[in-house]
Each structure stands twice: as C-alpha cells, then as structure tokens.
Amino acid sequence: MTFATTDICDANEDFIARGELRVLPPIFKAYGGLSQFSGPAVTLKVFEDNTWVRTILDEAGQGRVLVIDGGGSTRCALVGGNLGVLAQKNGWAGILVYGCVRDTLELAQAQVGIRALAAHPQKSVKRNVGERDLQVDIAGVMVRPGEMIYADEDGVLVARKPLV
Template identity: 40%
Template sequence: MTTRTSSSFKTTPDICDDFETTVRVVDPSLGFANFGGKKHFGGQAVTVKCFEDNSKVKELAKSLDGRNKVMVVDGGGSRRRALLGDLVAGDCVQQGWEGLVIFGSIRDVDEIGQLDLGVQALGTHPQKTEKRNEGQVNVPIRFGGVTIHPGDYVVCDNNGIVVNETDPRERIE
C-alpha cells in the first residue's frame, strides 16, 4: 500500500521501495530532526555550501522563487551557529519554498514550528551567524554519505531524508 501525506511526494519508505536502485538515503545516524510546521516535504534541490555564515541562505530565501524547491544547506555539520532563524524562514515561506535541509543548527524553533515550511536540521543553537557573504550556491555538496547535486529531488519526512536524481512522483508502474 502506498502512503501519502499532505506532500505531493510519497513517503520516504515508499520512495525507497519504488526506487531501490537509484535512491540515496542520508545517514540517519547524523540525527536530523523535523523542526518546521510541514513534516513531509520535497522538491528539487538548490544547494548552498557555507560554514557559520548564512549570507547565501538569506539571499536565496529573499530572492529565489522556492516553489517546488528544497534548499539544502551544507553547513559543515557545525552546531556553533544557527544557519536559519525565524526571519529567514519567514522569507522562505513568502517565496514559496517547500523546505530546507540544514546540515547544521537553527534557532527560533518555536516560531519556525508554526510556519508552513519543512525544516530538517541537526539541532539548535541560539546564536546567529556572522555575515561575511561567504558560501557557494548550486554546487554539489556531500554529507551523510550522500552527494546532492543541484536539481536532484530531495524528500523528507519523519522517516528520513532521501535523494533521487529523477522526480520520484513520475514512476511509471
């Protein structure tokens, strides 16, 4: 039986079953957790590589149409600064982003939990980043044993995070 939630994507276990030869699963031992108001989300990856500086995250949140997109942020796994807070998350909602996956920390979790936005991150930290305008956008990134390329499909739910090169909604059975 195929299970669906409010997302247009199947659940991550169903995607793993349907795409077992192509799906890549982010290592669950990293401890990603859902913090956003949307617990099941997916879309095409827009990647950001940054370290303790969310300048590029903030820029994309304000300027890019995020419909059907997931911002995937490689923060190097740092838990010493928050790469997302309520103001940037609010900008993401305004621009229609499906969600964010942050290999790092976030803050303002109570506010973010009320937004119609998916957010998975490693944890929380109350301190914001310094703005040095550093980072790279739309480059391949790697964490949790998975390389994520811009345009890959990323789907997240309480079961985990999966990545597939093609749209997992378009499986022909």
C-alpha cells in the same frame, strides 16, 4: 503531494543499489511546520555564515528545497525564525540544513519543511562567503543541484529524478 519515504525506498530498491536514490543518515530533526516536503534541490555551501542563505531564500522558491552544507557545524545557527517566514512567503517547499537552526517555536509555525542537526541559540557571522549550485556533501551523501529531495517523518531521500 502525498508520499512516504518508506514506500519510495521499497519501490526503488534497484535505484538504491545503483546510487540513483540515496538515503541520508538519520541525524536530522524536524523543525518546520510541514512534516513532509519534496522538491528539486538548490545547493549551498557555507560555514557559520548565513548571508547567502537569506539571499537565496529571498528568491522565488517555486517549490524547491534549499540544501545547505554547513559542514555539520553545531557552533551557531544558519536558519532562524525570520528565514523560515521568508521561505514560506517566497514558496520554498523546504530547507535541509547540515548544521543548526534557532527560533524553533517560530520555525514550527512556518508552513515549510525544515530539517537540521540541532537547535543552537547563537546566530551566525555575516562574511558573505559561500558557494551555490554545486555538488555538496550532506553527512557523507552527495547532493547535486536539481536532484529531488523527499522528506517525511521517516527520513530524507535524494533522488536523481522525480520518483512520485
């Protein structure tokens, strides 16, 4: 599917005004092999622990986007090269990390869209702590399970329903 987040915003100003279309702050950098991706959100809340990230990416992605509320932590990475390959293999459209990634050269080879705050060389801890399929706060923007994520070179959008 081809789309432009700018066109989606222009065509849906009434949805933006009503909060049915939200724009994430421009703080996310692109790391994956795909510059554009979209799909329904699967939400996950973790903090400096990526055990559940692997568990979810091991499922069939079916074109969905994993939205990880990592609390905005920049003290370790939640997604690395192996998880990028796993996401591609299992059919995930993208991963949005409110936190960090690592193995950026490997992530760039994975045919999946990946957005994160920054790169960090340290891996996360493994405590098996997290919550999935709940409303999460991504840099002040609420994202609910099943809402549509649209990401391209100009930004990341969250929509209550499919818009393209």
